[in-house]
Amino acid sequence: MRPYLEVLLDIPLYQTFVYRNSTESPALPGQRVEIYFGTRKTTGFVVTDHDTVPKSSGLEEKDFGKIKTIRRTIDKEILFDRNTISLAYWMADYYLCSPGEALGAMIPSGRRETETSQLPGSEDFYSARDKSLSTEQQEALEYINSNPGKTTYLFGITGSGKTEVFLRATEENISRGKGVIYLVPEISLTHQVSVDIKKRFGDKAAILHSALTPSQRLGEWLRIKRGEALIVIGARSAVFAPVRNLGLIIIDEEHDQSYKSGNTPRYNARQVAQKRKVLEGCSIVMGSATPSCEAWYQCRKGEIKEFRLTKRLSGGAPPEIKCVSLEGVEGPLSPELIRAVKEAKSQGRQSILFLNRRGFSHFFKCRSCGKTLTCKNCSASMTYHKSRKRMICHYCGWSIKPPGACPSCGSLDVNYAGFGTEFIEEEIQKNFSGYTYRRIDTDSVQTKDSLALAIKEFKEGKIDILLGTQMVAKGLNFPGVQVVGVISADTGLMLPDFRASERTFSLIVQVSGRAGRYFPDGKVIVQTFMPSQPAIDCACRGEKAIEEFYTKETAVRAVMEFPPFTRLIRFVFRSKKQEAALNASEEAKYIISDLLKDTCPGEQNMQPAGLQEENPPSPPYEILGPAECPLAVLSGNYRYQLLLKGREMKTIHKAARRFIREFKAPQNVYIETDVDPASLL
Ligand code: ADP
Ligand code: ZN
Ligand code: ZN
Secondary structure, X not given: OOOEEEEEEOOOOOOOEEEEOOOOOOOOOOOEEEEEEOOEEEEEEEEEEEOOOOHHHOOOHHHHHHOOEOOEEOOOOOOOOHHHXXXXXXXXXXXXXXXXXXXXXXXXXXXXXXXXXXXXOOOOOOOHHXXXXXXXXXXXXXXXXXXXXXXXXEEEOOOOOHHHHHHHHHHHHHHOOOEEEEEOOOOOOOOHHHHHHHHHHHHHEXXXXXXXXXXHHHHHHHHHHOOOOOEEEEOHHHHHOOOOOEEEEEEEOOOOHHHEOOOOOOOEHHHHHHHHHHHHOOEEEEEEOOOOHHHHHHHHOOOOEEEEEOOOOOOOOOOEEEEEEOOOOOOOOOHHHHHHHHHHHHOOOEEEEEOOOOOOEEEEEEOOOOOEOEOOOOOOEOEEEOOOOEEEOOOOOXXXXXXXXXXXXXXXXXXXXXXXXXXXXXXXXXXXXXXXXXXXXXXXXXXXXXXXXXXXXXXXXXXXXEEEOHHHHOOXXXXXXXXXXXXXXOOOOOOOOOOHHHHHHHHHHHHHOOOOOOOOOOEEEEEEOOOOOHHHHHHHOHHHHHHHHHHHHHHHHHHHOOOOOOEEEEEEEEEOOHHHHHXXXXXXXXXXXXXXXXXXXXXXXXXXXXXXXXXXXXXXXXXXXEEEEEEEEEOOEEEEEEEXXXXXXXXXXXXXXXXXXXXXXXXXXEEEEEEOXXXXX
């Protein structure tokens, strides 16, 4: 045991702290310790130990007596090593957080290791092993296996056999004694991939599924650390798993937003994977039917090796997609959609209706004075939930009794508009009497079990119509489905966010993938008020227009100077006091402008107007704002944003880093830092 420890804390302070080791409960680097920080009991991560007080601590000899002793060591085993610490320091540097905050996000929070729940055994051994790969699959697999350290993209529709390639690449790595991390957007034990992995690899796999308790998670983490598990499958944070001799990181559904963390540190698993590739020499394989624009562009430039999987190996055929204009249609279900659902039923087949909005209606407007109803804490409209008889804010949860009359002028001529899934449920009852249906959204499905049950029943054909939000859009495969109806393709399209179009496109394509997976007669009906918007138009024209969408969308991004052509760092200043948030953001702008001039001298585009060419080169950076965030108030916090845009990340990174360290925000203002933001709302 060494007498002095340097620890990191999960707080926004960028330094290590020195503690005295405990003789009763001594700690080593890589373990967590319980300590007092000031008067607060908290957890520290031991990163190094020393025989004498380290000079880097800046402590003078007369202060040595004040060094506190740790209370106890939490872990029995070593939880993290030098690699993990290096990754944490990189995270801190890249995502502009403290190394302690980074480490805190990387390692499990469980306190005591418990047995992980026993996973279902592998009764029927998997047969796909005997399946011969298609030529396209074979080519991709051969490239992946013979090019360690490279990044590969499998670009192909649902059912084109991407998963099979992922699984075989995993087998190959295991046979070479290498470990694998397999990332999926969200993971449950019933997820097809966990089932497949379990069947093929048994106990060699650790499945970090969403039902694990923190201590079970810790148990799995240690199994990985000890090398007992060689394969890890999990959502975003599984990218940090301490897999030994890492050979491959798989990122399934690469475009999925859930790979980006919504809290500090706001990391993107794709970016972290890229860093592990550099540090540990592993390969990366990603796949999707709808890549992010960034990935698509990297493939175009040849930075990522792309393989197209064009054939549906699952049988079936691409569905017929029909775009139906809602102009002049009464109610949310068009005659075409109603007819299609009825036809499916008459053939003993099923339908899925998709709407990305829960509740009954989400818009209240007085026809006399024009008053709309917004949350008292947020700049968002309240959603009427009929079953609960409440108007609820989806951002902060505040709720009120639905007013019968206008709260402003007392008029009874009020209008509830903008339908949600609850509203559609009534439409189903009206239009399809005698049909069985189930609604799946976070209101109707409160537990994981009830979700699993609804899905099981639908799979078994006991339900005619499945109505739901995002929850029904992702990764589910139902053999009996003939019709998929997108009730409103427009819900996300008009959001003031540069990724709105990309997301809408991806969602329609993904939802469409649920139809005709096993039968050749799948039908998708996409209802919209904006049939000519490229995101909707291209998605509706099917596979042949996928390329066209990316070409058009990237052209727009190029003109607007948004990623992938620039990089972004976003600062949100939030405060209960509007003035305080605004002032801080304005002051920040001055400081950052100066810092940028400092780090990028002489590079600004400041020629007098007359001397400029017709298309002057854009400056290497730009600061946008401060401006109110589109969601200007959330939970009573006023929000202002500053957006740093750089042709290259390093240009804006340096200034942002100095700003974060040097700027002293007023007590009542909190700054959210987001590098490569996924959304600007
Ligand atoms: P994706 O991940 O692209 O959606 P999957 O890998 O899940 O596609 O494959 C879809 C279906 O096709 C699965 O049922 C899988 O077992 C089957 N499949 C995959 N590869 C082959 C193959 N080479 N021959 C026959 N069936 C295959
Ligand atoms: Zn609210
Ligand atoms: Zn009114």
